[in-house]
Amino acid sequence: MSGADTGAGPLGDASSRSSAGLVPRLLPTLLLLTAIALAALLLAVAIGSVAVPFSGLWAVLLGEGEPLHRTLVVELRIPRALAAFATGGLLAVSGALMQVLLRNPLADPYVLGLSGGAAVGALGAMLLGLGTAWVSGSAFVGALLSTVLVFGLAHGTGSWTPMRLLLTGVVVAAGWGAMITFMLVIGPTERIPGMLYWLMGDLAYARSPWPALIALAVACAVVVPLGRSLNVLARGPLQAATLGVAVRPLEWSVYVAASLLTAAAVTTAGTIGFVGLIVPHMLRLLFGSDQRLILPASALAGGTLLVLADTLARTLIAPEQLPVGVITALLGVPTFLFLLYRSR
Amino acid sequence: MRGLAGLTLLLAALGMPGAAAAEPRCVVDDAQREICLDRPAQRIVGLSPGVVELLFAAGAGDRVLGAVRYSDYPEAANDVPRVGSHTRIDMERVLQMDPDLVVVWASGNPQEQVDRLKSLGMTLYFSEPREFEDVASTLRRLGRLAGTEETAEAVAGTFQAEMAELEQRYADAPPVRVFFQIWDDPIMTVNDTHLISKAIAMCGGVNVFGHIERLVPRLDRESVLAAQPEAIMAGGMGEEDTTWVESWRSFDDLPATRRDNLFFVPPSSIQRPTPRIVRGSRIICDHLETARERR
Numbered sequence: 001m002s003g004a005d006t007g008a009g010p011l012g013d014a015s016s017r018s019s020a021g022l023v024p025r026l027l028p029t030l031l032l033l034t035a036i037a038l039a040a041l042l043l044a045v046a047i048g049s050v051a052v053p054f055s056g057l058w059a060v061l062l063g064e065g066e067p068l069h070r071t072l073v074v075e076l077r078i079p080r081a082l083a084a085f086a087t088g089g090l091l092a093v094s095g096a097l098m099q100v101l102l103r104n105p106l107a108d109p110y111v112l113g114l115s116g117g118a119a120v121g122a123l124g125a126m127l128l129g130l131g132t133a134w135v136s137g138s139a140f141v142g143a144l145l146s147t148v149l150v151f152g153l154a155h156g157t158g159s160w161t162p163m164r165l166l167l168t169g170v171v172v173a174a175g176w177g178a179m180i181t182f183m184l185v186i187g188p189t190e191r192i193p194g195m196l197y198w199l200m201g202d203l204a205y206a207r208s209p210w211p212a213l214i215a216l217a218v219a220c221a222v223v224v225p226l227g228r229s230l231n232v233l234a235r236g237p238l239q240a241a242t243l244g245v246a247v248r249p250l251e252w253s254v255y256v257a258a259s260l261l262t263a264a265a266v267t268t269a270g271t272i273g274f275v276g277l278i279v280p281h282m283l284r285l286l287f288g289s290d291q292r293l294i295l296p297a298s299a300l301a302g303g304t305l306l307v308l309a310d311t312l313a314r315t316l317i318a319p320e321q322l323p324v325g326v327i328t329a330l331l332g333v334p335t336f337l338f339l340l341y342r343s344r
Numbered sequence: 345m346r347g348l349a350g351l352t353l354l355l356a357a358l359g360m361p362g363a364a365a366a367e368p369r370c371v372v373d374d375a376q377r378e379i380c381l382d383r384p385a386q387r388i389v390g391l392s393p394g395v396v397e398l399l400f401a402a403g404a405g406d407r408v409l410g411a412v413r414y415s416d417y418p419e420a421a422n423d424v425p426r427v428g429s430h431t432r433i434d435m436e437r438v439l440q441m442d443p444d445l446v447v448v449w450a451s452g453n454p455q456e457q458v459d460r461l462k463s464l465g466m467t468l469y470f471s472e473p474r475e476f477e478d479v480a481s482t483l484r485r486l487g488r489l490a491g492t493e494e495t496a497e498a499v500a501g502t503f504q505a506e507m508a509e510l511e512q513r514y515a516d517a518p519p520v521r522v523f524f525q526i527w528d529d530p531i532m533t534v535n536d537t538h539l540i541s542k543a544i545a546m547c548g549g550v551n552v553f554g555h556i557e558r559l560v561p562r563l564d565r566e567s568v569l570a571a572q573p574e575a576i577m578a579g580g581m582g583e584e585d586t587t588w589v590e591s592w593r594s595f596d597d598l599p600a601t602r603r604d605n606l607f608f609v610p611p612s613s614i615q616r617p618t619p620r621i622v623r624g625s626r627i628i629c630d631h632l633e634t635a636r637e638r639r
Binding site for chain 1: 413426427428429431432433434435436437439440442449452454455456457458459464532558559560562
């Protein structure tokens, strides 16, 4: 791939121009994205298939209000919006990490087969008729199993390269894919809709937003300080080694971190597609490829995108409910194509 | 709008001072949980088309405030406001209706959403009729919860009597080997634990794929040809769509085709575990009788 030294984005070379000058813009950009994220969360809490007037909403936020409004806002909308934010943030950060790690713009959180492992775990639990806690637990175990499997196989007996990791991941993903198809074919008819919703990703599975939110906070705390080293790594392992970065340990920790983040996201809401691929690219198109900005911005923008998408999924054709994965693609594709078209 | 609903509730509460003093109404649902209501359910949400149909049959139709997509029987069920589909429920609409009873389809509704309804403090009745007898007992239990015991008892009694009459009439009928197709592409049938197969057995038929472990097995045409059914019955995409059953017309090796025992069964008459299954059972019994006459 000719772009091996361009970071992962179509505008990867922007980093060389702007990496020195970007730090002053870091704070205002992140503040702006935070403001947008808060606005999206507020919108998600205000809108639903049942209309809650603004006065009622205000009363609830002050700790009063009608019981119905309280239940709608406090029990349903706030936990779901927070879960959507955390899941989107996790997926976007994980996607950004994978794109740097594999030095491939097509990388996303699922490219190494992690979603397949999680899906086999979750669908297996559904096939056995186990409870929702088991479905989440099995998804997490499946995701970790897939991570370890790809890690071990890519290591192999020879030397390790991103290309080798990518190929191993893609083939393992194909294997999981076959198992998923098999499970869908042998599954009892009445369980198929639930299985499909899980595969498409749906926030109705989110029971509590807290595990995902905590994972997101920890992820940001751990990964953002690595931004400078990742900037160097994105320009190629040889250059990174010359500049004093311990390439192999960095690559493995990025792989493990991205896998854990994706596992947390998938455990919360199934395999929501597209957020992890498109959000880091959008941000690179807008702000350049400095990982010190891209990683925290991915957390905010990924969360915002999924909060907005989930709000639409709940309300667009209410009372019918769409799986959120449909909306992330419908929102993301035109926005991304527009940004790509506008760029040179 | 909310004020109006509150007023209606208040009036409803004032309107039945006597009922409030009565002892709690308790039933055991199909998940073996005991459900008790202090007074007859006034605000019911049904989460599958079959459940809604059973509620109407039990005389509680005017208490059904929420139904799901495809709740099309009886006619009045079409006018009940929707709360999503049985595979994805709009939780906000359910909450808004403030139901005192939610009837859940145990195997059809998504578990995570049912869990959520439970954690929101809703009273749930899990419905999963698997035998003809369950249809009658579900009617009685729903009638008990809704305070419409008389209607429910009458409908359940008629249902049981009509089924018993069919069972008796065909108890000694010579067996006919039947293939029942419920879907095309892939071809799907049912095993012996399915109500359709129980109707076939009651009419003196033998389901050629009844022994397969899966409730709804998927088949290829070869296995149907190998099974050599004497009669083939099939539904279709509508109440008059006979293309599925006609697709067997070209297979002259089949005893069913040679004797012209290719029968259409309107899907609505047999697809839901409700009192309408009497009609479906009669249609199946008549077809099998025709098959016997053509021997």
